[in-house]
Amino acid sequence: MVDLKAQYDKIKPEIDSAISEVINSTAFINGPAVKEFQAALENYLQVKHVIPCANGTDALQISMMVLGLKPGDEVIAPSFTFIATAEAIALLGLTPVLVDVSPDTFNISPEAIRKAITPRTKAIVPVHLFGQTADMDAIMDMAKQHNLYVIEDACQAIGADFMNAAGEWKKAGTIGDIGCTSFFPSKNLGCYGDGGAIFTNDDALAAKIRSIVNHGMVVRYYHDEVGVNSRLDSIQAAVLKVKLPYLDKYAHARQQVAAAYDKAFRGRPELVVPAHFTRSTHVFHQYTLQVTGVDRGELQEYLATKDVPAMIYYPVPIHLQKAYLDPRYKAGDFPVTEQLSHTVLSLPMHTEMEQEQVDYITASVIDFLEGIRA
Numbered sequence: 076m077v078d079l080k081a082q083y084d085k086i087k088p089e090i091d092s093a094i095s096e097v098i099n100s101t102a103f104i105n106g107p108a109v110k111e112f113q114a115a116l117e118n119y120l121q122v123k124h125v126i127p128c129a130n131g132t133d134a135l136q137i138s139m140m141v142l143g144l145k146p147g148d149e150v151i152a153p154s155f156t157f158i159a160t161a162e163a164i165a166l167l168g169l170t171p172v173l174v175d176v177s178p179d180t181f182n183i184s185p186e187a188i189r190k191a192i193t194p195r196t197k198a199i200v201p202v203h204l205f206g207q208t209a210d211m212d213a214i215m216d217m218a219k220q221h222n223l224y225v226i227e228d229a230c231q232a233i234g235a236d237f238m239n240a241a242g243e244w245k246k247a248g249t250i251g252d253i254g255c256t257s258f259f260p261s262k263n264l265g266c267y268g269d270g271g272a273i274f275t276n277d278d279a280l281a282a283k284i285r286s287i288v289n290h291g292m293v294v295r296y297y298h299d300e301v302g303v304n305s306r307l308d309s310i311q312a313a314v315l316k317v318k319l320p321y322l323d324k325y326a327h328a329r330q331q332v333a334a335a336y337d338k339a340f341r342g343r344p345e346l347v348v349p350a351h352f353t354r355s356t357h358v359f360h361q362y363t364l365q366v367t368g369v370d371r372g373e374l375q376e377y378l379a380t381k382d383v384p385a386m387i388y389y390p391v392p393i394h395l396q397k398a399y400l401d402p403r404y405k406a407g408d409f410p411v412t413e414q415l416s417h418t419v420l421s422l423p424m425h426t427e428m429e430q431e432q433v434d435y436i437t438a439s440v441i442d443f444l445e446g447i448r449a
C-alpha cells in the first residue's frame with residue numbers, strides 16, 4: 076500500500092545525518108530537534124501552537140482531557156472512522172454519540188450532527204477522512220450556535236486546505252478549537268516510529284495541553300492536574316523536520332496517482348471514484364473506491380494474485396464493534412456507514428509510485444471487471 080523504503084532512499088543522507096546528530100547529542104527526550112520541528116510545523120500550518128505528543132490517539136485523548144468534560148457529557152463523532160476517534164471519548168468516560176457520514180465524501184454529515192445535538196452535547200469530533208476535510212463551515216456554525224468545542228481529527232489530512240466562507244484557506248486541524256494529527260509511518264507526514272501532535276490557536280488551551288502531556292506539571296515535580304506522559308522522541312522529531320519541507324511535494328505525488336486512478340475508473344458502472352469536496356484540497360491519505368457492481372472480495376483476491384494490495388478501511392463500523400456495542404445503536408442505524416463498510420476498497424497510494432506501477436494496478440482492476448462482464 077505504501078513504499079516507505081523508496082521514499083527513504085531519496086532523502087537518506089539528510090535523514091541519516093539528522094538521526095546521527097540526535098544520537099551524538101544524546102538529547103533523546105525533548106532535545107532541540109523537537110522544538111525546531113514544532114516551530115517549523117507551526118509555520119507550515121500557520122497555527123499559533125503545536126504541541127508534539129506520542130501518537131495520534133494520545134493527541135485525541137489529551138484534547139478531550141483539557142476541555143474539562145465530565146462523565147456522561149456527549150461527544151459527537153462519525154460512525155465511519157478509525158477506532159481511535161471513539162476510543163479516546165470512551166476511555167474518558169464520555170459518551171460517544173455516533174452519527175452517519177455523507178455518501179460522497181465519507182465525512183461526517185452536518186445534517187446528522189444537527190439531529191444528534193442534545194443539551195448534554197459538549198463537543199464535536201469531525202474526522203477529515205482519507206485526506207480531505209469535513210464541511211468545517213457547517214460544523215463551526217453549529218458549534219458556535221450550541222456552544223460546543225470542535226476537535227478536528229486531522230490524522231489523515233495533514234496539509235489539506237479548507238476554504239471557509241470568507242474565502243480564506245486554512246490548514247486541516249487549525250479551524251476548530253483543537254486539531255490532532257498522527258505521524259504513524261504510513262500517514263502523509265510519517266516518522267520512523269510513533270508520533271503525533273496537537274494544534275491550537277488558543278493560548279490557554281495550549282498551556283493546559285503542554286501541562287497534561289507532561290504529567291500535569293508546569294513547575295517540575297509540582298503536579299496541578301492529572302496528566303499523562305506523551306512525548307515525541309527527538310529522533311522522530313529530527314526525521315519529521317527533514318520530511319516536512321517535502322510534504323506538499325508528497326501531496327502532489329499522491330494527487331497525480333489519484334488523477335490517474337480517476338481517469339482509469341471514472342464512468343465504470345461497477346465502481347464509484349472518490350468524490351472531491353469542493354471546499355477542500357484532497358491529500359489522498361487513501362484512494363478509496365466504492366465497489367458496487369462486482370463482488371468486492373473477489374476483486375480484492377484477484378488483485379492479490381497480481382501482487383496488488385488493496386485494503387478495506389473500514390470493514391466494521393464503530394457501532395457494530397464488539398467493544399462499542401451499545402443498546403442505543405443497532406445494525407441499520409447508520410445506512411451510509413454500513414453501505415460503505417461493504418463497498419469501500421483502497422488501492423495502493425504513496426509518494427514514490429511510478430507510472431508503470433499505476434498502469435499495472437489500473438490494468439489489473441480493469442482486467443477483472445472485463446473478465447466478469449465478458
Ligand SMILES: *Cc1c(COP(=O)(O)O)cnc(C)c1O
Binds near residue numbers: 131159202259
Ligand atoms: C491513524 C489515526 C489515528 C491514530 O493515530 P496513531 O498515531 O496511530 O495513534 C486517529 N484517527 C485517525 C482517523 C487515524 O487515521
